[in-house]
Amino acid sequence: MEQRAAHPLDVELLSYALGEADATFAAELDEHLGECLLCRIHLNRIRRGGLEMGRTVTPTLAYPQIASSVLGLVDDRRLSPAVQPGQLWLAGSPGRMLVWVEAVNESAGLATVLAATLDVGAADHTSLIVDSESLGREVAIFASIPGSIAVDRLEIFVDDTDRVADVAQLQARIEQSSGQTRSRRNKALRVGARISGASDERLEFRQMLADQLAELDPYNDDAEIDAEASGDESQFDPIRRMHDELASDLPARRAGLCEVRSLDYELLAGSYARALTVQPIATVHELDCVVLVVANTPSPAGFGFEAEDAYQLLLHSGADSLAVADAAEPHMTFIYERSVLRPAFELPSALERQQPRPLSRSQPLVQAVLEYLQRDVYPIEPDSEPDTVLFRRTEIDEFLRARALAAIDDLKQIRGTKGKHRALKALGPRDAAALEVAIATSITVHALLAQIEEITGQ
């Protein structure tokens, strides 16, 4: 609430512009306006075109009658009942929000509540619309916005809705909607229309309710976090740390061969929609090899964003390899080369396209980039036979071992239906074990192929 209160209301800006604000408030506003672009824009617009607000007689307007039942609710002398599940209350002060009590823990002095609103037009498919007799109007209860609140923050009792079972049914329905079928026994509930997409304003509305409820939570730590004005960590701080780690470690360990460069201004902004979730960190240059390092949440099954976006990032940065590092410590990193940065069929079954495969298993950021650079730049005098250089054992071993039996089954399925390769048809679990031993013991590709030939030829 504090950060919202820190911005003046439009009517307060008007009073400042008219010179009606008292000296203390005007001084506070002066200071705020020096820092706040949003308020400067609003004040600028208020002043533009003049301020013809000359004081004249206040017109008499014919206001509609406010229901006495509503006025009675906020009467200070009114006694409230004990807090019970199913009740509607107004919580917090001085700005109050409507909540529906789901459960009460008397010993802890806490209530589990759901956010509710009188703005029924903003209800979505997770909100149950109920009639409140005492208000003489509808109320929307958001089954998907729960919160915890101290019982003494429940200020004004509003109504007892007696809709506990309906809310429970709606909650069960929301949980099931992720894929399971709905029970036909459920009774029809009155709910709002489904949120139509990312541009639906009700997303913002929901978030406002959730934030308002969180501010009433006795264990809410947001206020403390927000109070750490200078010391808080933005989502970009880990990125800076990763950049600094690369810049300080890599050039030292590569004896001046490589250079870590900051990214272009435009690239930092990311690839407009999807790739804005990716945080480019730096490019690493060594001879003609350029590695783009980005932060995301990588996994062996893929790098967590679209291959097309990754390709675009490489094109924009001029890099030929992509290092995808986990933003969390210890920044485990996968490396991909541009030439294989696309979904591809995986042999031997070739049933469907698989995500791009990393060059090796993940390692901490600096180690991963270091090993890649060592691998990418060959020594002038080869120190071993080409076979051992080209055969990346760590890469193929793990894959083949895991896939040996499945690969045989796939081959049998495909070839078996065509009546060919009888030898393959005859392969069984024992052969898989033999293959596993062959993979583990073969030193070169030639040796491995010879052993496979022997096993499948038996």
Place this chain on the structure above:
Amino acid sequence: VSALSELKAGTPSTAFTELLIKTVFAVAKAHGFPPPNRGHWNRSAAADVAAEFVAHQRTEKILEALVLTCGDDRALALTLQAVVRNFLRDRGRATEMGRLVVRINRALKAPCYKRLPGNRFALVDGSAEASTVSPDELVAATAGIRVTYPRWDPMSDRRPPFASKASIDELVRAVMAAACGSLRAADVTYAIAPALLVAAGNVLVELDEGDPPDTGSEIAGLQSLGMNIEDRERAFEIFGLLTTRQKIALGYLDDGVRKIGRRIGRGHSQAAVILGAAQTKLKEELMEEDNGQDIAQLVIQIARFWVEHRTDPDDGTYTAS
């Protein structure tokens, strides 16, 4: 006597009316709402709109909500700001509904419809009896139709079309088919309005959308950005569609949502929603552009320039002296 005291006594009077008129004036000017009758904003215009607000059928419930949710006068002023802003938005939408009726009348002149006495319309080969299908079912008939929008310059003097002609024709066709009888143009309009987002939404909470178009064209140097980008005008056009908060969020992208939240007067999770809405706008506008990536990056570049130069702290337009 304070405005809240008047309200809690059930008799809003001078203090509440003064607050209402000032709020209308301040909100209308701060958020760029057009004044009534093509005039300009002054106390008289604000009082006219305040009277319109008081006479609105929804106001009784709004006053009750204010009584219930506002614990002091600042809380009242805060909620009233949201209420007035939403009222001004809906006022604009009401005008839009009138304009939409005119547009639907035009669509119903197509040869596949016949005009009947009483200003009703039916399919040429359909029943002339008045439709008995419920309004909800007519709205539901439009649900599966993908609405497309023609490009439009937000700075254009003319208001943008509701949607492409093909979309409107398809929506009208779907409603007329679902009606199984004749309808008035207004019935068709209300049935297709939700598909075109010409509908009332929240009342008591101030959301972000609804700022006037602002491309920052008066800011020196802004127009020279992205000279090497093909279709660079498109970037300025899209930038103009963003709300003030969305522009600030994109301009301070590097700060993270916590700091952005403080800048735009919202919590960090709402800042994330607002940033997400800006990204969605970019995506929706640019997904079919060949050089969408370049244009999006130019939009972000414009936003960075805009936040640095728009109404800087030394600007004579805001300093008290």
